[in-house]
Amino acid sequence: MEVLTIQASRSILYNIDPIGIETGLVESLCSYLIRLSYEHNLNVGHLVNKLVVPELHKDYLERSSKYGGNSFFEGAKTINGYKDNSTELVRVLEELTTRIDLANLTLFKLKDLVPLRNLFKETFSWCPECIKNWNDNNKSIYYPLIWYLKPVQICFKHKCYLIDKCPACYKKTDILRRQMIPGHCPNCFNLLIQDEAIEEINNLEWQWHTFVYLNIESLIGLNSSKLFVKENISKQLNYINQDLFSDNIPNFARFLGIPKSTLRAWIKSENIPTLDGLLMVCFKLDTTILEFFSKNLPNVTISHLVEKTKTSKEKVIRRRLDFVSIENSLNEVLICDQPISMVATAKIIGRDKRVLYSNFPEYCKQISKRYREYINLESKQRIEELKKEIQIAFYSLVNEGIYPSSEKIQMKTNKRGLLKERVLQEYWRDLLVMNSLYNGKGRK
Ligand SMILES: [Zn+2]
Ligand SMILES: [Zn+2]
CATH class of the missing domain: 1.10.10 (Arc Repressor Mutant, subunit A)
Incomplete structure (x- = not known):
């Protein structure tokens, strides 16, 4: 414990910066805990038992840690969420590091939007290319929050699937273990990278996966949670049901491909969709989650949205448009067997829909028309x-x-x-x- 007492005058643990705050690739609380232990030359189990558990004031955890039990680690799946185990760990780690921003490493700001039901993966999954890049460039290896969410299956940057088995020992790994080194398998301690070529994703799957990824990334990166009032989901669905489906829930449900009892419960606010469900609804309605929430909302929240759109638009413009390759992609979309929407097209190409419209209006109009006719x-x-x-x-x-x-x-x-x-x-x-x-x- 010597390492720890040296720092005691200011904070008990080093005040290390979380990675990627206010971006879609923000670090997870699990990852922060693992890195914090690593920086102190402690294993995670040691840090948790000696410093965290006593501060949590939970008898069962104290008993469990005293007798070598595993209670804290068994509940780790939801540590990056927003329930007590998550907010309490945030509180304790903030006290120990004297930081005030660790709630950003959890889904706290989405607590009114997504139920925890079916939200987190059972085991850890990661992008081997991200880890390889950070390792090769001597950057801190960390695990983004987005990797822990069940609907997220890909790394958008490397256009590959996340993997959940260590390429060296073929074992799956728990979300949190007593012994963990950032970027390494807790079973065999090899680096979590793979030598073989990464599996390519076919176009149709890529369309859905990118939609999911980009939507969740934009939610996680948002610096306000004001948009997300539960009632807005039912309000919006009700509005769409009246407006587009002449108040015919069975038709609307058929369009969405879900049971009408489910849709009815959502509209009546008796239940709210899981993140997966919400994504599917937005995908079918050819809109993004942020757009879905942005209509009919009080001005305050809309201005937040506008801010957000402005910055992402600037980003898009800053990325120089590669005209030839975009034109090729648009042409491909136009002649492929399955017509797709412009929102999906924009996700596939990785450019903002408005940028595509202003640069390639004819292509975009044709793609959109073809999709409408198909529907x-x-x-x-x-x-x-x-x-x-x-x-x-x-x-x-x-x-x-x-x-x-x-x-x-x-x-x-x-x-x-x-x-x-x-x-x-x-x-x-x-x-x-x-x-x-x-x-x-x-x-x-
Ligand atoms: Zn990656
Ligand atoms: Zn391994």
């Missing part, structure tokens, strides 16, 4: 299929001598609420008229 066609096909089903049910009822009321049709097709959709209801009425069964009131 329309899909919904047309769905309507045609449903009409066929209605027709079959209609005539089989007539043949059975039963009046083909809307209720009977719905029972026959086993689709409740089927005729609530205007076009389908009209179609049914047309059938009635054609077969002279219509009495003017649309008998039920």
Whole structure:
């Protein structure tokens, strides 16, 4: 403990700077704890048991640490979250290091936006290329917060999947262990890099993964949490449901590809989507999470957003546009089999949508038009299929001598609420008229 007492006049532990504060690649609290131990030549278990646990004032943890138990480490999965174990560790480490910014290393500011349900990975995963680069360039090796989130599967910088098995011993590794050295496997202590070529990601998967990554990166890098009021999710969904789906939750749910009971619970504020769910909703609606939250919000929060957009726009402009390669990519998007939206295109190319529009307006308009037509066609096909089903049910009822009321049709097709959709209801009425069964009131 000698190392520690030398510093005791100012702080008990060295006041080391967290890496990447206020960026999407901010360090995680786990990583900070590991680096802090490393800088003091202590293993994590030692630092936790001697300095952290006594300050947490949790009897069960003290008992556990005294008798060599593992309670603190077993709960480590959510240390980068926002529950008690996380906020308490922040408090204690801030006291020990005299820092005041360690809450930034957790998801504290997103506590009103994302439930912890299904949020964190069970084991550690990392980008071997990032670690290799930091190591080769003698930079501090650290683990960004974003790596710990379940939906995040890639490193955007290196266009590769994160890996979760050590390339040397093939073992998975816990989120936090008693013995951990930054950048090294806690099982075999080899550097967490791999010699073989990194696995390439196919285009379709890349589209989703980049969408996820960039959205989460922008959330983590945000320096305000004012946007995220739980009620805004239901408000927005309700608004979209009214505006785009004429208050037809089943249709909206079908569009999103989720059960309608789930969507109904979100709209009624009985439940909020997991981060994965929210990402999927925004992906389908061709918007980003920040855009999703930015509409109809009080001015204060919108101004935050504008600030944010300004800086990211500047960044984009600072990156010199490589016209030829962008044009090639846009052309590729335009001729590939599966039409994609401009938001997705912008993510794939890695440029802001507005920059693409202002530099390549024709390409962008064509891509957007093609995607819209594709979406329309899909919904047309769905309507045609449903009409066929209605027709079959209609005539089989007539043949059975039963009046083909809307209720009977719905029972026959086993689709409740089927005729609530205007076009389908009209179609049914047309059938009635054609077969002279219509009495003017649309008998039920
Ligand atoms: Zn990387
Ligand atoms: Zn290993």
